[in-house]
Amino acid sequence: MALTVAQDRAAQTARRLERLRERMAAEGVDALWIGSPANRRYLSGFSGSSGWLLITATDAQLWTDFRYLEQAAQEAPGFEIVRHEPQVHAHLARHLQERGVRRLGFEADHVRYGEWQRLRAAVPEAIELVGVSGWVEQLRRIKDEVELAWIREAARLADEALLEVLAGLRPGVTERQLALDLEFAMRRRGATAAAFDLIVVAGPRSALPHGQPGPHALEPGQFVTLDYGAVVGGYCSDCTRTVVVGRATPRHREIYRVVLEAQRRALEAIRPGATGAEVDRAARQVIEEAGYGDRFGHATGHGVGLEVHEGPRLSALAEDERLEPGMVVTVEPGIYIPGWGGVRIEDLVVVTEDGGEILTRVSKELLEVGLA
């Protein structure tokens, strides 16, 4: 019999907390205070915008305010809901003293300096504050079946949205209008949000890897790069396609061919045990050999999940980051030629037992769009 959503959630929470508590015990941290939205949601299921988790060897509490009490109880079945006082740090300090906590872990990568100062001022000196880094993020790298189902759905509907928008694309439409149409098409299919500010850049502006859509009208003979993603169930997708408005020239085809070959080689390198640096190298080598090495200045890919950029990295820096089944990564080499244009091709991939499964289904043939 299928589990209900709440049972499923509680089981998921229990597995995740067990692994986190192993780490806490190993590092001698009695209690962990977690406020970053993605980590909070991953551990508890709570999707609200304000709250903290307080996790000890025996307790799992979600501290939030009046606005979220009912939502928290529904979404976080594995947690005891605590309505915190307006002075949350003073409330926390009292609670920690009552429980005899000696070492409190906080999220070193997410707590702002001002918040750290308030925490330090409220908590007695006898309680050590321990900055911890990447503990939950490490768990988040490997997705379970429920997470993979959301990511698949986000990728699927984003693909459909792209095909709809490309079919209607005509010269004269602006980058901004195209970005709006694409976001609307994703939302209409059930996305709760775009995964990031969509990138739609044409002509010379396609040489800007992360350019913002502007008031520029698309003209025949231009590359258009569309980098887009949807959020479904809290999980992101992330894909890029580059198309030509009207007819492609030999130069368009040459640059595109190199990027596509680089992407194909990197996809082939995806398998359990491969490092992020090896996958990056596979793509970079093709682009360097074609003479465009200095035109590919970003990493080959990144993990995707509750956040659009998370671990692991597929870059030269990732020599110790080994791929494992259940990781979800992008593969997105590009070539960017200032003043002329650029190409990026990005697929979303799940690492499997023996390679990778590509979730992005939109064709990677060089598409000529907007022809009458």
Ligand code: ZN
């Ligand atoms: Zn992207």
Ligand code: ZN
């Ligand atoms: Zn990406």
